[in-house]
Amino acid sequence: MALTKSRLPGLRLSQYPRLSIQLMAIGLVITLAFILAALFAPLLQSWGWLQNPTEGLANPIHQPPSAEHWFGTSRQGYDVFSRTLFGSQAALQVVVLATLLSLVIGVPLGMVSGYLGGRLDRVLLFLMDTIYTLPGLLLSVTLAFVVGRGVWNAAIALSIAYVPQYYRVVRNHTVSVKTELFIEAARSMGASTWRVLTRYLFLNVIQSVPVLFTLNAADAVLVLGGLGFLGLGLPEETPEWGRDLQQALDALPTGIWWTALFPGLALTLLVVGLSLVGEGLNELIDPRSRQE
Incomplete structure (x- = not known):
């Protein structure tokens, strides 16, 4: 029947400011570039076009960017360009898994809690509010230990x-x-609770989930970088932007800028790309944003 249809608004791009669409397109291009880098980095290495990101070179000491090493080399002899590309693979793997896990847990809990109410709702609301008040990086560092x-x-x-965040929304x-x-x-x-939740409620309560997913993904990139910087992220042999930034700190005062610039730039660009996609989705999905 007509009342069971989702209340999601129609998505006609002509209704939205051109600048918002352009910024979202830029975000999609940036994000897609990192996805392609993550997918094709192992293939490029197998063809001999990329150095092994976990093996030092014969002449390892801080070579500046050149035709042979586009982003230069690090103190450990790693090719920075290769480390940067493979770092996108590690970042996207962790970020996608983290955001999917939180979505799969938070969305059903939010639906059941809001629909059933009562003591279950009060307990879950108290628990989620308690977790929500903790700084994300601090909580992630504690859990990483x-x-x-x-x-x-x-x-x-x-x-x-x-x-x-998924639960509350x-x-x-x-x-x-x-x-x-x-x-x-x-x-x-006579519809059962399960049928009401899955057929009648689900599509009507997940309007903000895509926006939240992309914005959480952007935040997760930063938090993962922080964990890597503190030595709590991925194993040492795994290319990771946060760890590469930490290892580059000692070289900065001596003018060795490239070992920190390129991992930091990659991290920043991915965060910006995901944030632009999230803000663009917010304008497409939320009618109120068009009235501001």
Whole structure:
């Protein structure tokens, strides 16, 4: 019946400011470039076009950018260009896993909590609010000490900090939607709780989830960089922008700028790209943003 349809607004690009569409397109291009780098870096290495990012060179000492080493080499003899490309692979793996884990946990909890209410809702709300009040980096650092290094471990440490955000957004939407006429009609016709949640509520309460996903992904890139900088992210042999930045600190006072510039620039660009995509999605999905 008509009342069961999602209340998501129609997405006609002509309705939105051209600048917003352009910025979102720029964000998509930047993000896609890092995705392609992550996908094709191993293939380029197998063809001999990239150095092994975990093996030093025969002449390792801080070679500046050149035709042979586009981004120069580090103190350990690593090719910075290769480390930067492979760093995008590690970053995207952890970030995608972390945001998916937090989404898969937070969205169902928010729907069940908001729909059922009662003691379960109060307990979950208290728990999520408690986690939400903790700084994300501090919480991730603490969890990283507990779970240790590794892609999955870093993803788990990051995801715990984002679960409350999905929970709060979805719960608030569920509380407002569950009093709608089509929900009441479904219940009066004998629809089970599971059927109401999956068929009638789900599409109506996930409007902000894509925006939250991309913005959390941008934040997760920064937090992962912080963990790597502190030596708590991925194993030492894994190319990681945060660790490369930490190892480049000692060389900066001596004028060795390239070992810090390129990993830092890659991290910044990926954050900017994901943030632009998130803000663009927000304008496409939220009608109120068009009225401001």
